[in-house]
Each structure stands twice: as structure tokens, then as C-alpha cells.
Amino acid sequence: MTTQEPTNAENWAKPVDSLHIAHDLPDHAINLNVEGKRVASMTSGFGKMWQKTYRVRLDGARVAPQQVVKVWKEHFPEFWQKGQHFFGPMASISPGDVALINVKTGGVKLSTGILVLYADDVSFSFMTPEGHMFTGMITFSARELEDGVTQAEIVALVRAQDPIYELGMMTMGSGAEDRQWLHVLRSLAAHFGVEGKPTLEKICVDRKRQWKRFGNVRRSAAIRTVFYSVTRPLRRKEKTRASA
């Protein structure tokens, strides 16, 4: 057994039993499905496993990969589509951070989150909690291509976490996710003065559905968020009655 520390230990999140959001959130943020949740195992989802790679060349921008990733980490929520919210720490993205996500995907409102698993000067990676629409890891990175152009890249290695999400991903969810990340890359390119033309490559890593994971549906963040939204007026009424 070896015990020496690797050179990049500080780039990784420390082990945690459950997730906790350590920063303040705005009043309108819906904080469900993150606090106290465990990180979802990367191979424990239900659906087919996909590797999706989104890329954009920053032609004409004289910018190093390190600078691209620095900006990406510092302004991450600003590159998202309108109506999709990432509530992370104010400063930047660092290993071990837990951020809240409020999104609308495939017509369904969802409150969920991510753990920043890894971050260095040319990349950072997120993992999802149990109940998120997919289990897996998303890595955001930049590198210099052989022709000297810097390229920004998002690689998602994911599988739908339960049968409902799998159905959603087969119909509208996957397209919504693709639009989101392609939008992020276009926005990132625009930040550097480039009209980006992002591309998408999809590879099915594992075609088998894991039927023994059917029960993941009981942790579904979408179901919990829908239930929360539907019962909100009742809670307001109760609150008003109690304070009267």
C-alpha cells in the first residue's frame, strides 16, 4: 500500500458524507434536493450511459486556456441560458464547493445541485447528487489545439438517474441539455469577442439500462420539486393563518 500525496491533491474535493451549501442564497432560490444528499454514484444510474462532448474553437481570440478557464470559473452562472440559475459561491469555483441549480428542463422545474469534484487551472468538474436528472460527471476545460487556437470543451459522462428521467431524456430532456451547454459555449466565446460555432459529439458508452436501479425514482428531484411547487399555495395559506 502506498501513502504518498499526489501532486494535485488540492485540486480534488475532500470526502464528504453528505452535501451542504455553505454560501448564502437569494430569497427566490428553491433549495431542495441538495442539503444532506449524497453524491450520486457515477455508475449507478438507470439509463444508457452517454459521453457527450461539446466544443467551441475560439478563433481569433488570443487567449490562453488558463485565462479561459479562469473567466469560466469566475463568471460561470452568467453564461447560462435565461431562466436557468446556478447559485454558486460568489468568488469562483473551487474543489468541494456545493452549488444550487434551479432549472427548467423538458418543461419540468427542477431544484438540484452539484459538487465541484475537481478544479485546476485548465479544467473543473462537477458531480451530481442523488435525485438529479442524471448521474455522472461533467468536465469543463480548455486547451490549445495544434493550430494554436484555444478550444473550450464540455464533456458530460452521464446516464439518466431513473426511468422517468430516461424517458424525459429520450424525448425533450437531452435536447434541452444540449441547448444549454451549446449556449454556454457560445456565451463563453462571445465573452472573448468570438462568434462561436459549438459542436456536439455523442457516444453511447453503455447501451444497457440498469433495471435494478428502477427504484432510484423515489429520490427524484423533479418529483420532489413538482410536489413542492404544487403544495406551495397551501403552505402560504397555512403561514398566513398562523401569523393572523
Added chain:
Amino acid sequence: MDFSADVRQIDGLAVIDLHGEIMAGADDALTSGFVRATTGNTGPVLLNFADVSYINSTGIALIVGLLAEARASDRRILVSGLTDHYKDIFEITRISDFVTMCDDEESAAAAAKA
């Protein structure tokens, strides 16, 4: 430091000795090592990390991809030689749920027979 993967057999167990840094460029060598270890062999595979000096998040994604491939063919995967730090990473990512974690090759060989 580059990455390479050597394959050998010990007592019916296919061992992939991983050398160097597991990051973006390791994809081809890792896949090729896995193909060599599994061609004509339906048994378990041991990934030996004793000579791995560095893994980044892209490297972890490559390992997850390999596990998905192994799972697709119902193949058992064992790992050995991880530093304490990377054992933690395997715990955080819960890769440890899907592999048999062993301290060394000898205990992996024994676990493979169990």
C-alpha cells in the same frame, strides 16, 4: 510523464499495470490495455495503480468509461495500488461501489478467487 498500460496474467487473473499519469491523453493506451486483457478472457480484471503518479478528473472519467464497458459484459473489476488520496477519490465518486478495492496484487488475486 506519458501513460502506458501493460497486460499480464497471474493465476487466471488478467492484470493491467498502469504507468504514469491518467489524463486526457491516456485514452488510447487505457482502452487498448483493456481490450488486450479481455480478449479471449471472460474472467475478472485487476487494474494495478501502483505506478500511477497522477490522475485528474478527465482520467477519472476514462476509468468510469472503462467500468461501464466492463459492466456491459458483466465483468468484475478489481483495483490495487491506489494511494490513500486516490482511494478517497474513488470513495467520493463512488467508483468504489462498483470495483473490489484491494491493497495489493496478492490480496486482489485472493479476492478474485473468492
